[in-house]
Amino acid sequence: MDYTQILIKPLITEKGSFLKEGQNQVAFYVHKDANKVQIKSAVEEAFGVQVRAVNVVVKKPLKKIFSRGRKRLFGSVSGYKKAYVTLAPGSKLDFIEGV
Structure with missing residues (x-):
């Protein structure tokens, strides 16, 4: 997977x-099938930083009753x-600076 698909x-x-x-630390929503090694390499490739841990x-997903x-009404x-x-x-x- 490419880093644009992971992050x-x-x-x-x-x-x-x-x-x-x-x-x-920084937080990202990531692809559901991505593992820690893929996430680490994606962040390093996308932003040019060194990652210590992930x-x-x-x-x-939850089922809800409205x-x-x-x-x-049943939904999820x-x-x-x-x-x-x-x-x-x-x-x-x-x-993220200035946001």
């Missing part, structure tokens, strides 16, 4: 900004996979 989009949240400042979190008055919430990438000391990603 879907960066995850920009308040927790992510605290991790970036404190522990030099932690992966998988959220499984109520509208007396009607019950899609799952996702995200990766917390720890950068090596001295490495920095600038695409």
Whole structure:
């Protein structure tokens, strides 16, 4: 897989900004079939930084019941996979600066 298929989009949240400042970590939504080695090489190739570690979190899809008055609607919430990438000391990603 190419790095454009592995890295879907960066995850920009308040927790992510605290991790970036404190522990030099960045979060990404990644492809569901990508493993840690592929994620590490994709980040290094895309941004030209050194990666020390990759932690992966998988959220499984959920089945939900929505109520509208007396009607019950059945649906689902899609799952996702995200990766917390720890950068090596001295490495920095600038695409999130100023957001």
